[in-house]
Amino acid sequence: MKPARTRFAPSPTGFLHVGGVRTALFAWLLAKQTGGQFILRIEDTDKAREVAGSIEHIQESLGWLGLTWDEGPTKQSDRLDIYKQWAQKLIEKGRAYADPYSPEELQAFREQARADKRPFLFRDHRPENPPEWDGKRPLRFKSEPRAYAWHDEVMGNLETGPEVVDDFILIKSDGYPTYNFAHIVDDNDMDITHVLRGQEFLASVPNYLNLYEALGITPPIFATMPHILGPDGKKKLSKRDGAKDILDYREEGYLPEAMINFLATLGWNDGSEQEVFSREELIEKFSLKRVQRNGAVFDERRLLWLQGAHVRGLDTAKLYGIVGTKASAANFWPPEAFNEPFDDSYRLKVLGLVQERLKFFTELPELTRFFFVDLPVNPELINSHKQLKKLSNGELKDLLEQAKSSLLESDFSIDDLTARLNNLLEKTEQKPAVLFSLIRIATTQAPASPGLADTLAVLGKDRSLVRIDQQIAAL
């Protein structure tokens, strides 16, 4: 496949949400797959909607996901002269004219069209002798409506009649170009080969096609992405539905690999039954032709599962680097994890034990706190245990004393601990559900923890015995 030059062209109006990121991802995958370039372009032609800091925020978001750009960010506001030059060409060719109407007059036309239950077309009101364009009025494209049939890599073959082509605005009265005009000039200037964009632009394509012709530009390949849907399965996912800033997922401790896997398989699959993909596999296997035409509901439970799958698949040492160290700008450990005498080796062992039950990283403190702090005895853990609550305090104490005297002799290796725990089972004639539960509760004071022998081995002899004593004293 020839090298593709794709672009992601957000407007700096706030944070990036999953929909925008997925479009960026697909464009990036296409560029990587073909050995082409991925370009970041900022569509800042609407001064009123611009939000300070969003350009940096967008770059931060793409950076987190590893969607690095080869060129840009280029701001459209820096290219005003270029749009004016192309506009001038259109004026000279008689394909652009000044819009003589006031906003109020325009609004009246629209309302009339609405009342007549017909679509509004500006060209129905095209002035016979438009004033010369002074840069203070909007400049409109003089369309030459005709029917179009074109191909969209995702949507397939599309066609429309001439009735949908209209005289849209090229340059606004503030001197800035519209998206409709600027993106065509820019894509041409930047040699963009594939334009990926959301479904909301589909209806405008005939207009663009008409403009491409007037400009003498060969259109790029179009690929229209279906919407990502909210929980109702109908409308586009919105902030109201909980569409979050993509960087929020970083704060919650999601892996960029999991997010990318999730987004890529929301509306795309390779035709096999594979669900978990690495970044490299996505680059290799992605294809626009296999992108769904229908919208897909954003289901965070699927993201959660994928996150777990990626976390489990990671080398523990690598995961350790990701959840952060004391020196990191941010880490996900409970603060006590950095108290004396806990070191990297201890924390690494703890992480190894909780890795398979770790989903997003903000869960790490509740999963691991008891490895770093002697939690107070929680009587509820025994009182609510369906076997332990039947035993008297004397019986419980006796079991713990027996455990203690055996563990006192142990070297706390996994093998020795396992052997001793099994011996205790025989000696006390108790079921694991009783004995192991009791020791587990005594040594962790947590509703859930990794396997008993593993946990004891990591806690070590001193901490384990202190906690057993603590439990005995509380009975």
Next chain:
RNA sequence: GGCCCCGUCGUCUAGUGGUCCAGGAUAUCUGGUUCUCAUCCAGAAGAUCGCGGGUUCGAAUCCCGCCGGGGUCACCA
């Protein structure tokens, strides 16, 4: 209202005329894995393929109609 897009288990999806009274994953439920949670394994339940016609020996797959949903008709992108 015009134009355009879409319609397979709750969700993400496989499927392009027969191997599909529809496969996988997830979510849910059940059982197993010496203790809890998780993982893992096994199993259950879950879709008259939006509806109705037609073409065909045979249709989720092709054709027509309808219904439902969405997008668009901005000096926003």
